[in-house]
Amino acid sequence: MEGSEMLQLYEIQYSDLMLLSSSSSPCSHYQEKMVMENLGPMGPGLLAVTDVPGASLLRRKLLPLARKLALLCPEDRKRILRDHNLGSDVPLKNPDRNVSSFAMQLKYDQVPESIESKPSHENENMDGIGGFEDDGFDNLEHMFNALGFCMMEIGLCLARICDRHIGGKELEQSLLESCAAKGRLIHYHSMVDSIVLRKAGQRKGSSKSNNHARRKENLSKSSNLETNGNEVRSCEIHSSLWQQWHYDYGIFTVLTDPMFIQSSHQATEESKLSISSDQECASPSGHSYLQVFHPNKNKVLMVKSSPESFIVQVGESADILSKGKLRSTLHCVQRPARLENLSRETFVVFLQPAWSKTFSISDYPMEHCNTRVQPLEQAEENDVSDQDQNALTLEIQKIVPPLSARLKDGMTFAEFSRETTKQYYGGSGLQSNK
Template identity: 90%
Template structure:
């Protein structure tokens, strides 16, 4: 929905976040009122009347790390399977998507990030961080030599942001369950994600077809690939549906951890050139601004009953509330229902981001006592007197009802006493299992 209303995220500066999280209570002096205000705004944006996300800005050293790491996402995705497998192995990375599938819309490269290593890195500031940054600066853009170091450095920085926000939320909620649950998990998952452009799909299909293909049929194959890939404009997420959810890179869902921390995305403008007699496809990319000025991350705001397009400051970090935080806080934090939209009619734009998923230990058990029933089994009523509402209201209501058909309610996935491991398995099954709501979408 290119015409969605824009949500400009509430932003907190990194230095203010560190100060606020390090104080057990707002420090005395004139800064006290400012600290109270910041804490209030965090809880309002994470709470049941807010959008469930905010942004952290001016994180030291993050700009260089973000740029160098995100530029590698597309390069990794388009490598030959043999080269990619070698690089991932050398840098202790894996993937949770089928990278052999040339029709995939997303390539994801993942690593477990251990809290003990992250805390050691954070506590060694600034000398060790500066030393690492000097080493990272020496590498040219596009090289994979420093991939693991950059992945961990940026990941640990984002884990610190999540821990600080958990500490602040715990202070307002009471107890320290969120922060303790994160530390007990021992690790977070980092993912470097490339959202494919139509051009990328052409490159991958041609690479897959090149083996065993003769020069005489290369031109026909290329025309076929272009035709198939152009259809992604209307079926970008593989969903053969009528309209409202058809142009998505990633379908509507909740993250089921505590917090998801992600970089403001980078967009790449790709080119693809090949002659009829060439057996080698040439592809290059150039960093560009967002085609519409926003992130293409969409959220559903339950309090407003509408879809909003998220806009964040360049190089900021976006933090989303997950379902585990919603459950553990007894509804004082509200999980974010979201998707990622594909730019319409722009076949050479790809999207790059780095995400860290902060979750509780697999053995953490959940209780639904005192949990708000409207969160547990939400149901959006159709607008009354629809014929009297304007066209925009009717469209939003139709979209809301369609989203409900794609997202299994929490009541279908969570039972009292479930562990996080059981909850995550049931959630995955309800979304993507053989009879899941998005199994064929």
């Protein structure tokens, strides 16, 4: 929904976040109130952290590598991932994928002392980034860890602040007891990227089989390309979303403000399409293309954040552990319309409890996280935009399994995550064929 209402995130500076999370420092009651309002049950379930020392350079160097990795030949990509202790949690052999993701476990016992002791203004885990001189893969693992540890610190600081309102230290302790967070470097494919990968996969497959003619015929039917300068037109039917609607099921998700890359391309002999160059560009619409559903407003909102900020989303585990005092964020990622050569790059850290963490829901309001829908008969009395929002809400309900169907009292986090994955993507899951 390109015309969605804009949500300008509440922003807190990194230095203020450090002070606010320190029990020994005087805190701003207004800032703390705003943090809880935005992460709490009446808010959208997310906010932004700005002016993180040293993070800007790391972001600019690391994010373009997502696309470079995604478009490498499989043998080279496998070697680089192995050399830098990275894996992938998406089927990279699938040429029709919309997303490429490269993952690593980030261990708390390897995080600089500044995270586990009192917060510091100096952000020691940024040391050494001045030595990065190119956009190659030589420093991939180092950059992955450095930016990941910085984002883990943001999550831990927010957990301390939230714990003061919830009572006890359950959120912070749950994060530390997990021993690790998961970092993901994510490339959201442009249509051009998808076509290049699909053609490469078809050429590879045709060399090993006798169905080359049939594959070529299918390609001709499914894709009609007209190449002219920086424009690629595709008649393929494709989703308007890079990532379907869902909740994250951890405690916090911390992600970079996205980077957008515009590729130029050229047709070569035998009608092969190749990427000739690429460059970073501003968001064509001025927002992040991250969409959230705000239950209290019964609306889908397009998220706008400051360049180079970090966005923090509340996951379902935080919602459960806080007894509903935090609001998990229902979200998706939209694909820009009519911009087939634009890709989106981001880095995400998922902060979650230990797999053995047990959930008690005896006093949790189970209806809290279920998407609430304005009745159709009321929507008919409103304007067209309200009716469109109501119809979209109903569609979201059809593909997002309610928390009450996935969570049982006494479940461990491991059991909850398995059941959640099953109901989203399993053989009979609501998004198994989406």
